[in-house]
Amino acid sequence: MTVTANYATGKRKTAVARVWVSPGTGAITVNKKPIDQYFERETSVMIAKQSLELLELADKYDVKAFVAGGGHSAQAEAVRHGVARALIAEDAERRRSLKKAGMLTRDSRKKERKKPGQPGARKKFQFSKR
Numbered sequence: 343m344t345v346t347a348n349y350a351t352g353k354r355k356t357a358v359a360r361v362w363v364s365p366g367t368g369a370i371t372v373n374k375k376p377i378d379q380y381f382e383r384e385t386s387v388m389i390a391k392q393s394l395e396l397l398e399l400a401d402k403y404d405v406k407a408f409v410a411g412g413g414h415s416a417q418a419e420a421v422r423h424g425v426a427r428a429l430i431a432e433d434a435e436r437r438r439s440l441k442k443a444g445m446l447t448r449d450s451r452k453k454e455r456k457k458p459g460q461p462g463a464r465k466k467f468q469f470s471k472r
Contacts, residue, residue, distance in 0.1 A: 346364070347362040347363060347364035347406075348362070348363050348364070348428040348429070348431040348432045349361065349362050349428060349431075350363075350424045350425070350426075350427035350428035350430075350431060351424055351427070352419075352420040352421060352422065352423030352424025352425070352426070352427060353420055353423060353448055354412065354416045354417075354419040354420040354423060354448075354449050355411075355412045355416040355449075355451070355452055355453070356411040356412045356416070356452070357409060357410070357411045357412025357413070357416035357417045357419070357420040358409070358410055358411055358420060359407050359408070359409045359417065359420035359421045359423070359424040360407065360408045360409075360424070361405060361406070361407045361421060361424030361425055361427075361428050362405070362406045362407075362428070363403050363404070363405050363425060363428035363429060363432070364403065364404050364406075365402065365403060365404070366402075366403055366404030367401065367404065368400055368401035368402065368403065368404065369404045369405075370390070370391065370404070370405040370407070371405070371406050371407070372390070372407045372408075372409060372417075372421060373407070373408055373409060377390060377391075381414055381417075381418055382414065383414065383415075385418075386414050386415060386417075386418035387418070389415075389418040389419055389422055390407075390418045390421040390422055390425075391422075392422050392443075392445065393422050393425045393426040393429060393440060393443075393445045394425060394429075396439065396440065396443055396445070397429065397436055397439065397440070399429070403429075405421075405425055407421045407424060407425075409421060419449065422445060423445065423446075423448065423449075426440045426445040426446055427446065430446070
């Protein structure tokens with residue numbers, strides 16, 4: 343009997359998470375480290391686990407994630423997005439509750455680029471009449 347893992351990609355800002363979800367004991371590793379070691383903030387750990395805890399599957403699946411780009415906060419959200427997508431790949435019935443909680447929506451907000459002739463994306467240099 344072979345246990346298959348479901349793969350999905352999660353994204354947020356410039357962070358990209360490649361996530362494998364397989365039946366197991368609830369072990370979550372991010373970049374080959376336990377989740378508590380990888381994410382320093384407790385909030386990031388909580389965010390990454392959200393989609394499993396919503397469906398009450400936190401102790402029934404193992405998650406292996408590889409994340410690149412972005413900061414820790416965006417990486418945690420990318421992992422959450424990837425886990426949600428992988429859980430749906432296994433059972434389409436879960437889609438409704440995950441969609442309602444907003445975990446399937448790719449948060450497309452990114453940093454706006456700096457424009458030429460101004461100090462930032464929207465900030466302007468001080469205007470002087472005289």
